[in-house]
Amino acid sequence: LAKTTQPISMDSYEGQEVNITCSHNNIATNDYITWYQQFPSQGPRFIIQGYKTKVTNEVASLFIPADRKSSTLSLPRVSLSDTAVYYCLVGGTGTASKLTFGTGTRLQVTL
């Protein structure tokens, strides 16, 4: 399973755009990149998933360069409620595919 590396923590002010980069140098051809958000004492919640180039949904964008060895989660105009831990995961998406969590990035949003 590809190992991921993310910054341990980030700080941001409300209303700013936040970009969290994840390194996954050993990503396999069939691996997808998925980001999850976790609030204290809750299970992780899916944010976005991609394979290559750019993916955008109603809450975030995911940028993946051509070599796929890294990815960047972009959160536009964060609010206090975006304070959470963000995990970048790399792996297969079959029903039996394991998800291995790295350290995650603890994002603190303040006024």
Place this chain on the structure above:
Amino acid sequence: GAVVSQHPSRVICKSGTSVKIECRSLDFQATTMFWYRQFPKQSLMLMATSNEGSKATYEQGVEKDKFLINHASLTLSTLTVTSAHPEDSSFYICSARPIGRALNTEAFFGQGTRLTVV
């Protein structure tokens, strides 16, 4: 999105007793479910893979006789912590992906179960 529900959400038990945690997929079926453990301020650690109709597979270092897993149906997996001790106190989370959907479907997680052993 699909819903995974865990029960109980919080449990306190005495040292030496056993505790059962249920993980249900409410609106989809899953042949495989995953169990994680998370200690305070740490990441999720995969404990085992629960397989419907067959034995669970455990990650290295996880005692299979202590953490009993049963996946009796396509919508229910249970984790039983046997002879619990204070060091087993943790946040237990399950996840699953629906069968019969596109291959790139995301995994859905339960809300977690906070186990405290006193």
